[in-house]
Amino acid sequence: MAKLKLAVIVGSNRRDSINRKLAQALVKLGANAFDASFVQIDDLPMFNQDLESERPESTLRLKREIEAADAILIVTPEHNRSIPAVLKNAIDWASRPYGRNSWANKTVAVTGTSAGVVGTAVSQQELRMILTNLAGVVVGGQVFITFKDGLIDAEHNIANEGTRAFLQGFLDQFAGIAAKLAA
Numbered sequence: 001m002a003k004l005k006l007a008v009i010v011g012s013n014r015r016d017s018i019n020r021k022l023a024q025a026l027v028k029l030g031a032n033a034f035d036a037s038f039v040q041i042d043d044l045p046m047f048n049q050d051l052e053s054e055r056p057e058s059t060l061r062l063k064r065e066i067e068a069a070d071a072i073l074i075v076t077p078e079h080n081r082s083i084p085a086v087l088k089n090a091i092d093w094a095s096r097p098y099g100r101n102s103w104a105n106k107t108v109a110v111t112g113t114s115a116g117v118v119g120t121a122v123s124q125q126e127l128r129m130i131l132t133n134l135a136g137v138v139v140g141g142q143v144f145i146t147f148k149d150g151l152i153d154a155e156h157n158i159a160n161e162g163t164r165a166f167l168q169g170f171l172d173q174f175a176g177i178a179a180k181l182a183a
Ligand SMILES: Cc1cc2nc3c(=O)[nH]c(=O)nc-3n(C[C@H](O)[C@H](O)[C@H](O)COP(=O)(O)O)c2cc1C
Pocket: 012, 013, 014, 016, 017, 018, 019, 020, 077, 078, 079, 080, 081, 082, 113, 114, 115, 116, 118, 119, 120
């Protein structure tokens, strides 16, 4: 079976982002099912409706990359019990112009990590709420990863066997749903 085209969005613009590390590990873990590429969001201008008459190239690139994907994986931090501004900015740009929502009909999975025990639970919940209005299907499951030193090695492997098996199950479920919808 052909691999699914996966667009990966990391909701952080931090150089040493732990969510980017988790996303890289998920890409490696899901390599049998997904052909993944990372979507850049940290160079997008702040959304402003005034820019819509002459949309900056970076915002058009964002829409092209989302529209070309079979499925989208968002790996996001939590900022003040919400999603980071850089992620909301990307979501808004890709939802516009009115009637040209790039999220429509896409299968989206959501996860994230922070140092706290249920860190990202609130931001993921908020993200799901936003996507429910925009995307085709938001895959279920609760995947809150507590980030600890040594969880992910330099080659993007998840060291802990239990965590690796749990995340493999999450990716398998996501791939199964995305494949059915892509067909
Ligand atoms: C403005 C701000 C707000 C934060 N709020 C939360 C929060 O609500 N919950 C949480 O678990 N961590 C919070 N954190 C800590 C982040 O989890 C931590 O910075 C983490 O490294 C962010 O992920 P990243 O490395 O992928 O950017 C916050 C950090 C910042 C900078």
